[in-house]
Amino acid sequence: MSERTLAIIKPDAVKKNAIGDIVSRYEKAGLKPVAMKLMHMSKRTAEGFYAVHKARPFFDSLCSFMSSGPSLVLVLQGDNAIKKNRDLMGATDPAKADAGTIRKVHGTNIEFNAVHGSDSPETAAFEIGYFFPGMEIFG
Numbered sequence: 001m002s003e004r005t006l007a008i009i010k011p012d013a014v015k016k017n018a019i020g021d022i023v024s025r026y027e028k029a030g031l032k033p034v035a036m037k038l039m040h041m042s043k044r045t046a047e048g049f050y051a052v053h054k055a056r057p058f059f060d061s062l063c064s065f066m067s068s069g070p071s072l073v074l075v076l077q078g079d080n081a082i083k084k085n086r087d088l089m090g091a092t093d094p095a096k097a098d099a100g101t102i103r104k105v106h107g108t109n110i111e112f113n114a115v116h117g118s119d120s121p122e123t124a125a126f127e128i129g130y131f132f133p134g135m136e137i138f139g
């Protein structure tokens with residue numbers, strides 16, 4: 001079933017010049033980028049995006065990190081895109097991620113873990129809408 005998911009190449013991976021490798025991994029897995037933008041999120045934008053985590057102890061540091069430099073925000077489309085992207089990313093903690101996953105290769109620790117991906121169709125719908133009005137998505 002073809003679906004869409006949001007992916008973010010986070011500031012740590014952008015700083016390491018890992019954009020090309022990560023986008024290539026998406027494409028090789030059959031996930032087509034149908035929208036993308038390089039953006040430097042404001043802290044307020046990050047807080048709105050991660051509002052679901054507002055009560056968690058890591059919320060402030062996460063929002064500070066996500067607003068610390070540019071990120072590449074993408075909409076990926078393909079069969080089972082959400083699961084496929086989550087498999088490509090690997091575990092949230094790069095130390096626990098499987099060999100060859102994006103987080104194992106490009107992540108540093110649980111906070112600086114290179115990428116974000118939607119975890120459900122409902123989350124994907126919210127996240128895609130947060131960053132991309134419908135007219136900016138092609139495919």
